[in-house]
Amino acid sequence: MDDKLTAIVLTRFPLDAGEGFDEHVHDHHQLAWVRDGVLTVTVGDRNWVLPPSLALWIPAGVPHTSTAGRTAATMQGIYLPSEMRAEWTAPTVVGVTPLLRELIDFLGDAEAPGPARTKAEALIPDLLAPAQTFTVSVPMPHDARAVRIARELLLDPGDARDLGEWGRHVGASTRTLSRIFAAETGLGFTQWRSRLRLRASLAYLADGESVGTTAMLVGFGSTSAFIAAFSELVGVTPGAYFARVAQLADQRHELAD
Structure with missing residues (x-):
């Protein structure tokens, strides 16, 4: 991925049950979301379980793991420029509205830059609103x-x-x-x-x-x-x-x- 990301980039990852990605980081912000199934994202001792109605904002440079649940899932990796929601310096759960989903679909299908894509990308930050959820922290032993x-x-x-x-x-x-x-x-x-x-x-x-x-x-x-x-x-x-x-x-x- 280009280190100087100036547009939203989307990548789909079909995952089998229990399949995922070991701990890693991104150079850009990521919105982790599943179109179907359930996605579990872990950052340190914190753990988020995300159905399709929720996504997790993961700031650039934050180590995390992502894993599908008990059934297959389709993860949508959405990578965003650094100026988008720069004030969100910690993982943040957001609600995925029907409009946000439609915009994600549009950006995923748009093959080339253009005025319509630029306008769609500009709407994304306004649709990212924190959702009240909770995490279950399970500290792990070392012995x-x-x-x-x-x-x-x-x-x-x-x-x-x-x-x-x-x-x-x-x-x-x-x-x-x-x-x-x-x-x-x-x-x-x-x-x-x-x-x-x-x-x-x-x-x-x-x-x-x-x-x-x-x-x-x-x-x-x-x-x-x-x-x-x-x-x-x-x-x-x-x-x-x-x-x-x-x-x-x-x-x-x-x-x-």
């Missing part, structure tokens, strides 16, 4: 034994082994592992695992899975326990949160009319 546990739980958050069983698995005492998780993540193991499970639940819920099935898949003992944990962290129930996310684009479109 090799705890890292092994974390990696296995990331692959299967529903794994029900307690800390004693994990200790026998990785060759450490319960007390040692408890001390490691508290010192390196700031959370007790049970609290840390609950946080990881809640983060994993976002991808299932964003992909249309029911609350009850999601609770089971990520390892909560009951739907009510899952709803209680989610509500305590987010402030609303899973159903209320994702109903609000699904309505974001249409609401912003109505406000713009």
Whole structure:
């Protein structure tokens, strides 16, 4: 890509389930969005789960990973000149309105520079409005034994082994592992695992899975326990949160009319 980017550049990336890009950076701002499916973007300990109604503004130079959810997805990489939204120096979630989607489609199909393309590009910054969402931060441990546990739980958050069983698995005492998780993540193991499970639940819920099935898949003992944990962290129930996310684009479109 040209280091002196002066126009919006778009690239589509078809992704299989679970496929994505390891940590990388861009020289230009990026708007990460999926036309279909679900995209997870991670920056450090922060994690965003994006259905098609949401996109993430990633400032130039910010290391990040991007991964499709449980099903195939079509990621749209939208690269923007440095003068666009230069005041946004941190990752920012935006709502994807029907108008913004139409403009992205137009720019993707426009083969050559011209007055129409210039006008379309000029509209983009005005349509990028922050959307109220939340992230689930899951600090990762550094000790090799705890890292092994974390990696296995990331692959299967529903794994029900307690800390004693994990200790026998990785060759450490319960007390040692408890001390490691508290010192390196700031959370007790049970609290840390609950946080990881809640983060994993976002991808299932964003992909249309029911609350009850999601609770089971990520390892909560009951739907009510899952709803209680989610509500305590987010402030609303899973159903209320994702109903609000699904309505974001249409609401912003109505406000713009």
